[in-house]
Amino acid sequence: MKRKKIFIVTIFAAAAIGCALYFSGVLTPKTTDTDEADEVVAVKPVGPAFNADSAYAYAARQCDFGPRVMNSDAHDRCATWIVSKFRSLGCTVEEQKTTVTGYDGTALRCNNIIAHVNPQATTRILLCAHYDSRPWADNDPDSLNWHKPVMAANDGASGIAVMLEIARLLKAKPLPNIGVDLVCFDAEDWGTPQWAGVADKEDTWALGAQYWAAHVPEGYGPRYGILLDMVGGEGSRFYQEVMSKQYAPAIVKKVWRAAAQCGMSTFFPKDEGGAITDDHIPVNQIAHIPTIDIIPYFPDCQQSSFGPTWHTVSDTMDHIDKQVLKAVGQTIVQVLYSEK
Numbered sequence: 001m002k003r004k005k006i007f008i009v010t011i012f013a014a015a016a017i018g019c020a021l022y023f024s025g026v027l028t029p030k031t032t033d034t035d036e037a038d039e040v041v042a043v044k045p046v047g048p049a050f051n052a053d054s055a056y057a058y059a060a061r062q063c064d065f066g067p068r069v070m071n072s073d074a075h076d077r078c079a080t081w082i083v084s085k086f087r088s089l090g091c092t093v094e095e096q097k098t099t100v101t102g103y104d105g106t107a108l109r110c111n112n113i114i115a116h117v118n119p120q121a122t123t124r125i126l127l128c129a130h131y132d133s134r135p136w137a138d139n140d141p142d143s144l145n146w147h148k149p150v151m152a153a154n155d156g157a158s159g160i161a162v163m164l165e166i167a168r169l170l171k172a173k174p175l176p177n178i179g180v181d182l183v184c185f186d187a188e189d190w191g192t193p194q195w196a197g198v199a200d201k202e203d204t205w206a207l208g209a210q211y212w213a214a215h216v217p218e219g220y221g222p223r224y225g226i227l228l229d230m231v232g233g234e235g236s237r238f239y240q241e242v243m244s245k246q247y248a249p250a251i252v253k254k255v256w257r258a259a260a261q262c263g264m265s266t267f268f269p270k271d272e273g274g275a276i277t278d279d280h281i282p283v284n285q286i287a288h289i290p291t292i293d294i295i296p297y298f299p300d301c302q303q304s305s306f307g308p309t310w311h312t313v314s315d316t317m318d319h320i321d322k323q324v325l326k327a328v329g330q331t332i333v334q335v336l337y338s339e340k
């Protein structure tokens with residue numbers, strides 16, 4: 001997941017002191033709306049318990065295939081497994097196959113996977129994440145690793161893992177009047193590498209999401225969408241992403257309120273992060289579905305505001321935190337099971 005940092009909204013006066021504060025859990029959220037804080041205290045969690053062990057296992061299984069780089073055998077075998085797993089969880093699954101063109105002209109076999117829970121329901125919610133791996137660890141501190149593929153335990157596998165666990169819970173405890181569409185975007189991470197010597201264009205990222213957004217079925221209009229990106233990394237905190245607030249401010253408020261309602265507000269500060277180029281941009285701009293991005297922000301990490309493992313060979317299961325998976329997953333459960 002390469003996200004072009006357009007600008008940073010929150011300004012920190014202190015000098016950058018690395019990622020240690022986030023791994024030690026020092027960060028605490030700021031509550032600026034007293035009325036809202038009083039409101040969430042009075043509301044009890046709803047829905048089943050999100051099983052972080054199960055989500056962790058789903059992420060590890062994806063990594064067992066190796067880096068899921070476009071046009072690779074590992075990518076295709078993982079896609080087959082994702083389809084099979086969603087079907088085993090009672091979903092109706094379709095594959096949207098096409099060919100997209102990478103920043104360097106490479107033809108990429110793209111396969112967006114769409115799993116439908118309760119497909120007959122007319123009221124629908126969209127959840128999405130990407131499953132492909134970055135082909136190049138171009139943000140690694142060691143330049144010898146810049147042309148190596150990324151395992152993408154966090155930057156890819158974690159979002160799919162949370163959606164699979166959500167599908168499992170929805171099968172065990174259905175929402176009779178709500179349908180959920182779980183879209184696994186492909187070809188997200190083939191964007192221009194830092195070493196390429198050419199300008200980084202935003203449209204070289206999120207290629208699968210761009211194609212999906214341009215080909216949504218006529219009449220398809222979910223209430224809103226939530227993108228899950230890098231939702232398992234140790235030390236992660238999920239600030240309110242600026243483009244999400246621009247396109248879907250009510251959904252940002254809904255999700256951050258849900259996090260507080262289920263006891264996960266420590267992981268969801270109400271401060272703003274940056275404006276990010278991610279899969280939610282074409283979903284908003286092309287498909288016109290109000291969609292937000294749940295994505296970590298590390299304001300004090302010198303290596304990357306996306307955290308120390310972003311686009312490095314260290315994005316492995318060793319740096320996946322079950323507590324982070326639980327925080328995101330339980331928040332999504334709270335959101336879904338609060339819908340009427």
